[in-house]
Amino acid sequence: EAQVTQNPRYLITVTGKKLTVTCSQNMNHEYMSWYRQDPGLGLRQIYYSMNVEVTDKGDVPEGYKVSRKEKRNFPLILESPSPNQTSLYFCASSLSQGGRGYEQYFGPGTRLTVT
Amino acid sequence: GQQVMQIPQYQHVQEGEDFTTYCNSSTTLSNIQWYKQRPGGHPVFLIQLVKSGEVKKQKRLTFQFGEAKKNSSLHITATQTTDVGTYFCARHGRGSNYKLTFGKGTLLTVNP
Numbered sequence: 001e002a003q004v005t006q007n008p009r010y011l012i013t014v015t016g017k018k019l020t021v022t023c024s025q026n027m028n029h030e031y032m033s034w035y036r037q038d039p040g041l042g043l044r045q046i047y048y049s050m051n052v053e054v055t056d057k058g059d060v061p062e063g064y065k066v067s068r069k070e071k072r073n074f075p076l077i078l079e080s081p082s083p084n085q086t087s088l089y090f091c092a093s094s095l096s097q098g099g100r101g102y103e104q105y106f107g108p109g110t111r112l113t114v115t
Numbered sequence: 116g117q118q119v120m121q122i123p124q125y126q127h128v129q130e131g132e133d134f135t136t137y138c139n140s141s142t143t144l145s146n147i148q149w150y151k152q153r154p155g156g157h158p159v160f161l162i163q164l165v166k167s168g169e170v171k172k173q174k175r176l177t178f179q180f181g182e183a184k185k186n187s188s189l190h191i192t193a194t195q196t197t198d199v200g201t202y203f204c205a206r207h208g209r210g211s212n213y214k215l216t217f218g219k220g221t222l223l224t225v226n227p
Contacts, residue, residue, distance in 0.1 A: 043203065104158070
């Protein structure tokens, strides 16, 4: 089944404790991205990746890192989480051409709480 | 800039009434995508519009792209309780900008 998976689905952590949220897709998509969703603010793109070893900032990249060492995986790293990073996070992937013109497939989401 | 303004933010209707959400941009759009997110779920792609003045239909849903490619709308005829959710429009950046920017969404609730 074609899908985007994220782990963990729920995470409660403390300020400053490094964490990684994994994202994997099995559709051989080139374009992958991370979004955060907050009430009243909609979906905001954090980082995106056009292909392996190619990443770029979205609209809200501060406090986040990403890597794209393999085509199928695109982990989101919070080196020192802070409470303002409490949010619902979605990973998404789409076919080539930078995702432009192709539908995004979203993962199920990761609910992160930073205390 | 690359923002898209979406209105209204909320819409509550009686089942059977029609519903429309609008997406507006100050700059010309190369394309516009629409997504639906059910409560507790993840966004799901509905459609993409590319051509000026384009109109596409999916059963009770009608999508339009403005002639100037600066606005788009999603209209639902005779809403049903299964239409409940948040509807988002999204635009890609232009040129070498491959960001995808979403509107803030319209939350639709339907009273049975």
